[in-house]
Amino acid sequence: MRIARTILIALAGTAAVALNPLSAFAARCGNNAAGFEAWVQDFKQEAAGQGVSRSVLDKAFANVRYNTATIRADRGQKSFKLSFEQFMQKRGGQAIISRGKGMKKSNAALFARIEQRFGVPAGPLIAIWGMETGFGSFLGKEHTLSAVSTLAYDCRRSDYFTDQLYAALQLVARGDLSPSARGAAHGEIGQTQFLPRNVVRFGVDGDGNGHIDLVGSRADALASTANFLRGHGWRPGAGYQPGEPNFGALQGWNAASVYQRAIAYIGARIDGE
Numbered sequence: 001m002r003i004a005r006t007i008l009i010a011l012a013g014t015a016a017v018a019l020n021p022l023s024a025f026a027a028r029c030g031n032n033a034a035g036f037e038a039w040v041q042d043f044k045q046e047a048a049g050q051g052v053s054r055s056v057l058d059k060a061f062a063n064v065r066y067n068t069a070t071i072r073a074d075r076g077q078k079s080f081k082l083s084f085e086q087f088m089q090k091r092g093g094q095a096i097i098s099r100g101k102g103m104k105k106s107n108a109a110l111f112a113r114i115e116q117r118f119g120v121p122a123g124p125l126i127a128i129w130g131m132e133t134g135f136g137s138f139l140g141k142e143h144t145l146s147a148v149s150t151l152a153y154d155c156r157r158s159d160y161f162t163d164q165l166y167a168a169l170q171l172v173a174r175g176d177l178s179p180s181a182r183g184a185a186h187g188e189i190g191q192t193q194f195l196p197r198n199v200v201r202f203g204v205d206g207d208g209n210g211h212i213d214l215v216g217s218r219a220d221a222l223a224s225t226a227n228f229l230r231g232h233g234w235r236p237g238a239g240y241q242p243g244e245p246n247f248g249a250l251q252g253w254n255a256a257s258v259y260q261r262a263i264a265y266i267g268a269r270i271d272g273e
Helices: 002-019 021-026 033-049 054-060 068-075 084-090 093-106 108-118 122-133 144-153 155-173 196-202 218-231 247-253 257-271
Strands: none
Touching: 033 054, 033 144, 033 155, 054 155, 068 144, 084 093, 084 257, 093 108, 093 122, 093 257, 108 122, 108 218, 122 218, 122 257, 144 155, 155 196, 196 218, 218 247, 247 257
16 A cells, blocks of 8 residues: 555656656756756756757857856846946946947948838947947957856746757857857847847848858847847837837847936937937
8 A cells, every 4th residue: 555655656746747847947957056067968958859959059068167257247237226427437438429429420331221221220229339349349258158058057047048048059050159159248149249039039130141140240230239129119210218219129128227328328429419
């Protein structure tokens, strides 16, 4: 009788796992490096079961390591708590405006094509470009796949970054993300810092060479940024200051209100408003 009862309990536990395999997988997240290597092996097995090829997985994870710099950055995002004036000073807002006007002039044909295609003027695109990477001068130094994998493993936002990791694998598979790529601490890619899922959803081949290269092609990066804003409700010809129709699209770019206000302010000065 006791044996039969033991078998029934074991079967019940097996059924629970079978009915909810993703929750069992999610339970293996961690808050330090101790379980990361085991998690990677489990994730690779799960991803293979979802149809990701073994060759892509082996290539993508060849140099993946737990990234402590990513965790420090994730826990220390303090600049978004500053006042607008403090934020502008810290992020070099006036320098972005000054240099941005020159970037608009020297890339006038590119911005004209982008506005014709997506309805987004140069100002907010240049503001984002300058704010994120200093117009492509510093894209970040963290190994992208390590950063995204670390955050997928980390318990704080595991589900969100697991989706980002699947998107990154999709980019590796189609040749739009190098396994050795480096970028920002949360796995953001390129001159305007797209997370992998947003590259998949909004990435645009702006220079017509058949690939989406947000690192090496400013045309791809800026066209993709315009496409992102359009995908978040941008209306051609409408204003983008707080309270105007297109401010909501800027809110889609970054959840911090001080960042949204800074992009609107910088963009307006570059556009001459």
